[in-house]
Amino acid sequence: MTATGSNVPMTTRSMRDALNLALDEALAADPSVFLIGEDLADPAGGISQVTKGLSTTHGTDRVRDTPISEAAIVGAAVGAAAAGLRPVAEVMIMDFISIALDQLVNHAAKARYMSGGRLRIPLTMRTAVFGGIGSGATHSQTLEAWLAHIPGLKVVVPSTPADAKGLLTSCIFDDDPCVFVENVRLYGTTGPVPDGEFRTPLGVADLKRHGGDVTIVTYGRTVPDALAAAEELSGEGIEVEVVDLRSLVPLDTDSVLASVARTRRVVVAHHATRFAGFGAEVAGLINEELFGELEAPVGRIGALFAPIGSAASLEAAVMPSAATIAEAVRTVMT
Amino acid sequence: MSDHGQGRPPDEVRRRMYELMSLILACDERIRRGLSGGEFACTYWPATGQEAIAAALGTVLRTDDQLVTTYRGLHDQVAKGVPIGPLVAEILTRRSGVNAGKGGAMHISYPPAGLVLSTGIVGSGIPIAVGVGLAIQMRGGDQVAVASFGDGATGTGSFHEAVNLAALWRIPIVFLCQNNGYAEMTPTAEAQPVADVADRASAYGIPGVRVDGNDPDVVHASLADAVGRARSGSGPTLLECTTFRLWGHYFGDPMRYIPGSELDEARQAEPVARYRARLLDDGVLDEQSALDLDERARQEVESAFVAALAEEPPGAADAFVDVYGGSEGSA
Numbered sequence: 001m002t003a004t005g006s007n008v009p010m011t012t013r014s015m016r017d018a019l020n021l022a023l024d025e026a027l028a029a030d031p032s033v034f035l036i037g038e039d040l041a042d043p044a045g046g047i048s049q050v051t052k053g054l055s056t057t058h059g060t061d062r063v064r065d066t067p068i069s070e071a072a073i074v075g076a077a078v079g080a081a082a083a084g085l086r087p088v089a090e091v092m093i094m095d096f097i098s099i100a101l102d103q104l105v106n107h108a109a110k111a112r113y114m115s116g117g118r119l120r121i122p123l124t125m126r127t128a129v130f131g132g133i134g135s136g137a138t139h140s141q142t143l144e145a146w147l148a149h150i151p152g153l154k155v156v157v158p159s160t161p162a163d164a165k166g167l168l169t170s171c172i173f174d175d176d177p178c179v180f181v182e183n184v185r186l187y188g189t190t191g192p193v194p195d196g197e198f199r200t201p202l203g204v205a206d207l208k209r210h211g212g213d214v215t216i217v218t219y220g221r222t223v224p225d226a227l228a229a230a231e232e233l234s235g236e237g238i239e240v241e242v243v244d245l246r247s248l249v250p251l252d253t254d255s256v257l258a259s260v261a262r263t264r265r266v267v268v269a270h271h272a273t274r275f276a277g278f279g280a281e282v283a284g285l286i287n288e289e290l291f292g293e294l295e296a297p298v299g300r301i302g303a304l305f306a307p308i309g310s311a312a313s314l315e316a317a318v319m320p321s322a323a324t325i326a327e328a329v330r331t332v333m334t
Numbered sequence: 335m336s337d338h339g340q341g342r343p344p345d346e347v348r349r350r351m352y353e354l355m356s357l358i359l360a361c362d363e364r365i366r367r368g369l370s371g372g373e374f375a376c377t378y379w380p381a382t383g384q385e386a387i388a389a390a391l392g393t394v395l396r397t398d399d400q401l402v403t404t405y406r407g408l409h410d411q412v413a414k415g416v417p418i419g420p421l422v423a424e425i426l427t428r429r430s431g432v433n434a435g436k437g438g439a440m441h442i443s444y445p446p447a448g449l450v451l452s453t454g455i456v457g458s459g460i461p462i463a464v465g466v467g468l469a470i471q472m473r474g475g476d477q478v479a480v481a482s483f484g485d486g487a488t489g490t491g492s493f494h495e496a497v498n499l500a501a502l503w504r505i506p507i508v509f510l511c512q513n514n515g516y517a518e519m520t521p522t523a524e525a526q527p528v529a530d531v532a533d534r535a536s537a538y539g540i541p542g543v544r545v546d547g548n549d550p551d552v553v554h555a556s557l558a559d560a561v562g563r564a565r566s567g568s569g570p571t572l573l574e575c576t577t578f579r580l581w582g583h584y585f586g587d588p589m590r591y592i593p594g595s596e597l598d599e600a601r602q603a604e605p606v607a608r609y610r611a612r613l614l615d616d617g618v619l620d621e622q623s624a625l626d627l628d629e630r631a632r633q634e635v636e637s638a639f640v641a642a643l644a645e646e647p648p649g650a651a652d653a654f655v656d657v658y659g660g661s662e663g664s665a
Contacts, residue, residue, distance in 0.1 A: 034472065061472065067502070072461040072495035079465020079479075082450055083400070085472065087465075102492070106455050107462060115443035116434030117656040119451065151657050175659040 010192035018161035018193050019050045019182065022168040023088065025197050027058045030086060033172060034062040037073055037090030037126075041065045047092055048128065048187050070099035074125060078108050081123040081177070088172055091127040094181065095141050100125075108177040109152030124171040128182040129221065131271060132315060137307035140315070142221075142272035147179045148248045148281070154178040154202055155248040159223035161191040163246055166200025174202065183221040203250030207259070211239035214265040214329055217256055217282050219245040222270050228322035233329055240329060248278055256282065257289050264290075267299035267328045271319060274302025296332040301325050341555045343393070345618045351389035351550045352613055352624075355606045356631040358385045358409045361418065362581075364635050365408075365425065369585050374643065376426055378439050381409040383548075383580035386605040387482075387512050388413035390553035394561055395480065400448050400470070402463035403482040405440040406579070407452040410482050415447035422638040428645035435648040436656070448477075456517075457490030459483060460509070464496045467505035467564075478564040479507040486517025488531050497572065501538040504569035508560040511572065512547060514579035515600075519591045535572040547575025548605040580604065 013021070026033045035051060041060050045052030055063035066073050070091055077087035091097050097104065104125065111119045131140035148155045154176055158164035164182070171178035208223055209230050216226045223244050230240035243259050245252065260266045266286055268279035283298040304318045342348070362382045368374045381388075384406075392413030395401065403410040411421055416432060424431030425439040432444050440454040450466055453459035463481030470477045487493050488511060500507050511531045515522055528534065535542025541563070545556045553575055560571035578600035582589040589597065613619040619627070 067495075067498060069495035069499060071492050072464065072499045075458065075461025075492065075496065076465035076468055076499060079402070079450070079462035079467075080469040080472075081465070082462070083466045083469035085469050099491075102455055102458050103461065107451075107453065107458060111443070111451060112659065113656045114433060114437045114441040115451065115656075116431070116436050118433065118443050118445055120659055154658075 008194045010194055012190050013161050013193045014188055014190050015158070015161045015164045016048065016050055016187040018165040019168060020052060020054070022165040023051065023054055024057065026088070026169060026172045027054065027062060029197070032084065033086045033088065034064060035088045035090065036064045036066060036077055038066055038068055038092050040090060046090070048184060050182070050187070051090075070096050071103060074100035074103040074108070077123050077125070078103055078111070078121060081108075081121040082111060082119050086122045086172055088124045088126060091125060093139050094127045094129045094143050095138050097127055097143065101146070104147070104153065104177070104179070105150050109150045112176070113152060120175045121177045122175045123177045124168070124180055125177070126180045126182060128184055129271070130184045131308055132185050132319065134310055134312060134315065136310040140308035142270070142303070144179070144181050144248060145272055145276065145278045148278055152177065153249060155181070156202060156246065157181045157220035157248065158246065159186065159208070159220050159244050161189065162193045163200055163206065163244075165193055166198050167202065167246060169197065170199040170202050173199070178202070181220065185221055189224065200246070202247045203252055204246065205252035205255035206244045206246055207241065207255075208244045209240060209242040211241040211263070213239045213263060214267070214333060215241045215243055215259045215263045216267050216269055216325065216329065217243045217245065218269045219248065220270070222320065225320065225322040226269055226325055229326035229329060232322065232326050238329065238333055253285060256285065260286055260290055261293060264293055264295045265332045266294075267301060267325065267332055269301040269320060269325050269328070272302055273305060274300055275305045277302045296334070299328040299332045301328045342551050343554050347393050347554070348551065348613060348618050351393055351554065352609055352619065353627055353631070354389045354392045354413050355385040355550070355609060356628050357418070357634065358388055358412050359606050360628070360631040360635045361412060361422070362408055364639055366581065366585060368639070374426055376439060378425065378585040379406040379583065380579070380581035380585055381406055383578045383600065383604060384409050384512055384514060386550040386609065387510070387547050387553050387575045387577060389550045390557045391480070391482070391510070394554060394557045395448070396477070397448055398477050399561070400450050400463075400466045400477060400479045401482060402450050402459040402466065402480070403452045404456070404459060404484065405452060405454045406484065407442055408439070411442050411444070411449055411452065414449045416442060416444040416449050418634055419638045419641055422635070423642035423645055426642045427647055428642050429648045429652065430642070430645040434652065457483065457487040457492035460487060460493050461496040461499070463507060464500045464505055467500065467507040468503065470506055471503070476565055477506070478561050479505070480510055481507060482510045482512060484517065485511060485513040485515070485522045485531055486525070487511070488534060489517065489525055497534070497538050497540070497570070500570045501540045504567065506564040506567070507570045508557070508564055509570060509572045510557070511574045513574050513576050516579060516583070516592070518583050530574060532572055532574040540570050540572060542572045542574070544574040544576065547577035548603055548608065550605065550609055577605070578603065
């Protein structure tokens, strides 16, 4: 289903265009799909132009601009989903989910459960991490661990254009509330995307690089950094396997454990704050299941425990990079 | 007992409203009796005193109109048509409850009767109701959404964001504020800089109407107007119904923050006995038919409790059912 086979016709696209195409196809395929959020409609077409052209094609009724009202955007999406539509709500920058958390955490996540299965909330909330472009501490956070902690939500974080398209389509047509975390630093990255509609199943990790010496478990924006680190380490004779989780909930524990069982050395890396970050959960899982087989303690890379300052020097001081990931790999190799 | 002559609903509607009020009161009293006597334990937020508003809801709305209410929701739920047996079982957190014992009194949901859900976070149901109304509008349906909430909710950002959005989009919705005088333990007047909740409507360019929420005939007429506006595409109304919460915020609330004289006055204005007397006065009910009706309500409630108390709570394995829809769900 991930359509990485060589026979599938491919087109090189940016992640921005791949996301746009996924939304366009979903809107065309199903009249119950609609988009709701700030500045989505043309001429703005979204702050990062992910929704560019969609209101012109599908109308402003279905690509619906709102006031700056994150609680009402997500709340209205919860209500519309409960009523049987498939809303795709956008919260422009991930830090802003703090305004909408009640709706996500107390209502979207729990409505199916608390109603004894009478309700379903087929809601997708798209949001984007803006860290790494000097936006400062309230516009740079990577907060997926907040959401992975809540039973009832699914949490999906793509790293490539193809995954972005296939995973977003799966989220939109999933019957549970899905949080889809994009990254401003990835919108312009390009890659082959299979032509036509396809869905990438949630809960299936992807091996982005094969290697027998050590595993890096990662996701989202950190995947390209992990791949760059792997390339550098290959020159030093260390062959790295890169496991891209793609969805944190559901979590593909089998793929993680299978890779680490082979390599017996692992670094878990993400741009979110390391302390109490999702990597702690992955490290805990590996420790529980493979303790006796590890050649070294699980390495962990994440942002250091400080807000993300506006100055590029402060961002660099706190956020991980290919260099810090490579260094962590060298540590677990010794 | 003033005579409301003009605009009074037809006799059969008034009888039905009293019937609903009697049933709601019997149910609320039965829950409080069981809790006081130690017969069972559950969390509960009494609705006694607010029956008139529910009676209007139950007679103005169609089954396919969509209601979002709150944790103080028994009256609204009964009026909207949630069946008493499974409703009581849910309040007592039995597996046979309307939500399998997972919702409890605070989180009742029964879509077949148009009771979308009941929210336990003050103010949060209002944007959800706007979304329900948006879905109606986008499908071109002629149903109406109603967000029912207390005065306390009008202090939340959720209320203001939601009313703004609904007004902007002319969503087919009624914002029904049951102003019961207190937001938890704080008097309404201490929590708002305007005289009335209805005054808030002017900021959003929609009608704001304040009525005696203890008078079912009056609430019926004003709710029918607001629902009619919504159904005809004229957009939302903020309807404030003044009432009183006679048993406090939660069951067992000692209500130290309510002056005794205010409570005495509120008991005098209690809507069920008042409406019963009016219907007797007006010849809509006679004493015997009123007694019969009250007795039927008590019996229906008692049978629901006998049945629910014999039911089992959910099992431990039920804790993991309906966390997600499909099989791929667990973390």
